[in-house]
Amino acid sequence: MDVLLVEDDNAIAEPLIRGLERQGFVVHRESTGLGGVAAFHSRPSVDIVLLDLGLPDIDGYEVCRRVRSDSTVPIIILTARGDEIDRVLGLELGADDYMVKPFGFRELIARINAVTRRSNAPGTTKEDIAKLTGDVTLDSRTRKVTVHDEDIQLTRKEFDLLALLASDAGATQTRETILEQVWDAHWYGPTKTLDVHVASLRKKLGDPTIIETVRGVGFRLRSNADNDSAS
Numbered sequence: 602m603d604v605l606l607v608e609d610d611n612a613i614a615e616p617l618i619r620g621l622e623r624q625g626f627v628v629h630r631e632s633t634g635l636g637g638v639a640a641f642h643s644r645p646s647v648d649i650v651l652l653d654l655g656l657p658d659i660d661g662y663e664v665c666r667r668v669r670s671d672s673t674v675p676i677i678i679l680t681a682r683g684d685e686i687d688r689v690l691g692l693e694l695g696a697d698d699y700m701v702k703p704f705g706f707r708e709l710i711a712r713i714n715a716v717t718r719r720s721n722a723p724g725t726t727k728e729d730i731a732k733l734t735g736d737v738t739l740d741s742r743t744r745k746v747t748v749h750d751e752d753i754q755l756t757r758k759e760f761d762l763l764a765l766l767a768s769d770a771g772a773t774q775t776r777e778t779i780l781e782q783v784w785d786a787h788w789y790g791p792t793k794t795l796d797v798h799v800a801s802l803r804k805k806l807g808d809p810t811i812i813e814t815v816r817g818v819g820f821r822l823r824s825n826a827d828n829d830s831a832s
């Protein structure tokens with residue numbers, strides 16, 4: 602697996618690279634934000650981006666935004682800044698996860714495995730393409746989602762979340778189930794992450810009512826049956 606590490610601090614980067622290489626990862630490291638963006642675009646083999654926020658030129662948020670503008674590659678933000686506002690901003694810009702320094706190497710490997718794990722969210726139907734409510738289609742084979750026949754760009758987690766809800770439209774998925782299936786059985790990040798992803802997904806789908814909040818329980822996809830009874 603190819604890792605792009607964007608980190609300007611040698612004291613953090615060097616042991617990280619050694620550890621990742623020992624685990625069989627191929628690591629390419631950049632020390633600047635612009636270098637990171639350029640390296641990403643010149644290396645199509647990159648499977649995951651590990652991204653520091655405090656970089657000498659453009660910051661990690663901007664790197665995240667630029668990489669995310671045309672790619673769904675998993676991004677984990679490595680941040681020394683612990684406050685909530687930064688973390689939420691990172692997720693809103695399309696990062697899949699973040700880790701606050703200092704972090705344990707094992708935890709990092711677990712997070713890498715969690716975000717790169719090929720989605721095993723259950724398929725939507727026997728066919729690859731499912732027509733969801735409100736003119737949304739979801740193609741589980743190509744992982745493409747369209748709204749009114751227009752492609753929309755979802756991050757890997759957003760797609761997995763939508764696919765999970767779509768696997769049983771109308772049924773409520775509990776927060777625990779979603780975190781377990783879409784993130785990882787060992788997810789112990791903030792549950793706020795889920796809300797941020799739901800908010801972003803609603804925005805991209807252009808209709809906040811497609812995903813309903815079931816207060817205190819979880820979320821459900823509005824089903825076509827709901828539409829029929831409403832009209």
Ligand code: CA
Pocket residue numbers: 608609610653654655656
């Ligand atoms: Ca830094």
